[in-house]
Amino acid sequence: MDRGRLERGRQRVAAARSLVALTGAGVSAESGVPTFRGEEALWERFRPEELATPQAFRDDPVRVWRWYAWRRDRVARSAPNAAHRALARVAAAGRLTIVTQNVDGLHGLAADELDAEADRSRARPLELHGSLFRVRCTGCDRRRPHREPLRVEDASTLPRCRSCGALLRPDVVWFGEPLDASLLETAYEAAAAADLCLVVGTSAVVHPAAGIATVTVRAGGELLEVNPEATPLSAIATISLRAPAAEAVPALLVGS
Ligand code: NAD
Ligand code: ZN
Numbered sequence: 001m002d003r004g005r006l007e008r009g010r011q012r013v014a015a016a017r018s019l020v021a022l023t024g025a026g027v028s029a030e031s032g033v034p035t036f037r038g039e040e041a042l043w044e045r046f047r048p049e050e051l052a053t054p055q056a057f058r059d060d061p062v063r064v065w066r067w068y069a070w071r072r073d074r075v076a077r078s079a080p081n082a083a084h085r086a087l088a089r090v091a092a093a094g095r096l097t098i099v100t101q102n103v104d105g106l107h108g109l110a111a112d113e114l115d116a117e118a119d120r121s122r123a124r125p126l127e128l129h130g131s132l133f134r135v136r137c138t139g140c141d142r143r144r145p146h147r148e149p150l151r152v153e154d155a156s157t158l159p160r161c162r163s164c165g166a167l168l169r170p171d172v173v174w175f176g177e178p179l180d181a182s183l184l185e186t187a188y189e190a191a192a193a194a195d196l197c198l199v200v201g202t203s204a205v206v207h208p209a210a211g212i213a214t215v216t217v218r219a220g221g222e223l224l225e226v227n228p229e230a231t232p233l234s235a236i237a238t239i240s241l242r243a244p245a246a247e248a249v250p251a252l253l254v255g256s
Pocket of ligand 2: 137138139140141142161162163164165166
């Protein structure tokens with residue numbers, strides 16, 4: 001990691017009144033959760049684009065639930081890393097809002113791990129794309145947390161709604177579905193109010209989530225990117241740290 005850039009980044013973080021962090025799959029890579037871009041994105045020959053859609057669920061809910069059971073299993077065996085933990089600590093102190101595209105729940109777990117005196121609710125992220133550990137009813141639209149074991153052998157064992165009996169689906173945003181409008185508005189407000197947006201581990205190609213970073217810039221704030229690779233946002237970032245999140249993020253936030 002470039003020490004000069006890190007130092008300049010640290011100064012900007014320290015000077016910022018209000019911060020927003022936009023995170024993507026890369027922030028969880030060092031926790032052992034694969035991103036959608038590597039080889040591990042493939043599951044039984046299927047690509048996420050073929051499984052994470054309303055049509056795929058209508059056609060074959062067993063297949064889609066089996067994929068989610070597999071992803072849950074992977075995540076259940078992983079833990080927050082130093083990047084999640086550093087972000088949670090600073091967010092609990094009140095100066096930072098965490099906005100994530102991840103569905104793995106690791107930012108939330110990092111918040112749970114904070115000391116009892118910490119403001120854990122402030123450390124919880126806005127989960128723009130939902131969560132692997134929540135379900136939504138395809139009949140009555142009720143949502144609830146869901147961490148119990150999944151049984152996905154066949155259609156008769158899939159989880160069903162306690163109220164109306166209809167099939168439950170993962171409470172995640174699939175390709176072609178809109179994001180929760182009020183959640184998105186809260187995220188945009190935080191981005192517009194922030195003088196610094198930390199963009200961590202996202203390829204910044206999925207909209208409108210990636211637009212959050214540009215909102216900060218248009219409102220006169222700056223962008224600080226942490227990603228081992230260049231992204232479309234690199235061009236408008238004041239500083240790009242080409243380093244893994246678990247190394248760069250705690251180093252940026254130390255003392256904050
Ligand atoms: P992406 O897979 O498109 O991009 C990941 C980015 O992380 C890349 O730019 C890569 O260079 C970077 N990266 C890889 N290792 C890193 C590290 N150690 N530190 C920092 N950066 C690193 O992910 P995305 O931009 O989040 O978009 C993919 C979509 O897929 C999202 O909508 C998300 O909901 C979903 N998804 C979520 C998870 C999860 O919850 N963990 C995992 C895979 C995909
Ligand atoms: Zn229902």
